[in-house]
Amino acid sequence: MGDNGDPREEYGITGNPRRGLAMATLSFFAGLTTIAFYGVAGPTFQEALGISGALLGLLLSSPHISKVILRVPFGAWVDDIGARTPILILLAMTIVGIAGLVGTLVLFYPDDFGSHLYVPLLVFGILAGAGSATFSVGIAQTSYWFPEDRQGFAMGAFAGAGNIGPGVFNSLIPVLIGIGGLAIAYSAWLVFMIVVTVLYFAYGANPYYFQLLDRGLDAEKAKGVAEEMGQEVFPAGDTWDSLRESSMNHWTWVLVFLYTVSYGGGFTALTTWYPTYWNLFHDMSLTMAGLFAGVFVVYGSLIRIPGGSLSDRFGGEDVAAVSFAVMVAGAGIATFATGITASFVGMMVLGTGMGIANAAVFELVPKYVPDAVGGASGWIGGIGGAGTLLVLPLLGVFVDVFGEIGYARGFSVIAGLSAACVAVSVALKFVGPDASGAADESAMH
Incomplete structure (x- = not known):
């Protein structure tokens, strides 16, 4: 090493865990906003384009297509080169998409x-x-930045703060549309995304190991x-x-199963479902329905942060088991609730369980898949x-079969899936890596 023995100076290392977490979270916050890319102005686009409801549904879901396709390879790519380049590519793709829409609006709308x-x-x-794929990339980057005993905190902070993005933009973009129209609103979104990309380019850094590889050191x-x-x-x-x-x-x-229930089939599904639920089942205005749904999104996202710390302290398996049990309780309340107060309580209990479960699952990743965190993420x-x-289609089937009360009865799907996750989480205590390690140690003695 150099005269002072400092690897930072000898190898030109930059960044630290705190900055790594901040920049990963910022990129995820910005990138995830685009899952609501057309949703915030869906009726306007449907009327202007003159398309059917089915085609509108495809348009609204278009950002989710790249989310599903890109999260797997880009998350794994982190294990090869670190997260900096993958995140910049994903943000650049997002900028191209938003710029394309802005240009189309300026020229034709x-x-x-x-x-x-x-x-x-x-x-x-x-x-x-594409920006929403920053989730799996940022999860892997955050995992490599932080020591094992702080994984839960780091994952909770990253996912908790980052997940607020869609809720913020769902509230902000309609206001901007009212003030200046579609082109102005999406132009503001484009400027925001460019600023975030420039900030990440300037301050985002790979964890130490990947920087050292870039300096020419062998693995x-x-x-x-x-x-x-x-x-x-x-x-x-x-x-690969x-x-x-x-x-x-x-x-x-x-x-994957635990996260599918807590997030994709839980939190994200209800983020999309709740505005319709409050509007059509409880006869709220669209503004109030959106506000109630927004409370669910923000609360369920922020509670991931203490959920991560709880996972560090008590273990991801125990916290997952309890949080999925909380989801069972919340879904049970929502299944039978017909009044606004009881339904709101059910929603908040669900948000509590889902947010903490999300954090607990990713606290387990480095423990259960320590040699391929990026791929697993x-x-x-x-x-x-x-x-x-x-x-979401299952929730819709309940409405088709049971009529209006089906909006409530559909939550039984969430309750059943959550109950299965409770069983799986408890089983991990007895068959997971720690359990097998303990058994091996006992056998040696």
Whole structure:
């Protein structure tokens, strides 16, 4: 090393865990806003384009297509080169998508706006949604920055603060549309995304191990120096090694199931469902329905932060079991509630369980898949995020079968899935890595 023995100066290392968490969270906050890319102005686009409800539904879901497709490979890519380049590419794709929409609005809206623009708008939506894949990338980056005993806190802070993005923009964009129209509103979104990308380019840094690889050190030497600087979690291979190894680890798929129920089939599904639920089942105005749904989004996101700290303190398995039990209780209340007060209580109990469960699941990733955190994060974030596409149709079936009361009875789906997750979480205490390790140690004695 150098004369003062400081690896930072000798190898030109930048960044630290706190800054790494802040920049990963900022990129995720900005990128995730695009899952609501067309939703905030859905009726306006439907009327202007003259399209059917089915085509509108496809347009609204276009950002989710790239979210599901890109989270897996980009999350795994972190194990190869770190998160900086993947995040910048995803943000750049998002900028291209938003810029395409802004240009289309400036050139054609409202006079020449019609169904002939549908396919380009679909493509712009898919590109814009790329930003939401920053979730699996940021999860992996955050995991490599922080020691094992602070994984829960770090994951909770990252996901908790980052998940607020869609709720903020769902409230902000309609106001901007009212003030200046569609082009102005989406232009403001574009400027915001560009600013975030520039900030990440300037201040985002890979964890020490990846920076040392970039300085020319071999993997063994880079790991040794990074360990001296405090890094504890390391990848075992490159992108495809990470994907392959994590996919062959059965614990990855257990975590995928838990996350699918708590997030994709839970939190994200209800984020989309609640505005309709409050509007049509409780006869609220769209403004009030959106406000109630917004409370659920913000609260359920922020509670991830203490949920992560709880997971560090008490263990992810125990916290997951309790939080999924809380989800069972919340869904049970919502299933039978017909009044606004009881329904609101059910919603908040659900938000509590879902937020804490989300944090608990990712606290378990480095423990259960320690050699392929990026790959596991990709599978969990990608497939788990697709749970929305399964649960939302099920909720709709309950309305078709039972009529108006089906809006409440549909929560029984969440209750049943949550109960299964309670059983799985409890079982992990007896068959998980810690349990098997304890058994091996007992056998040795």
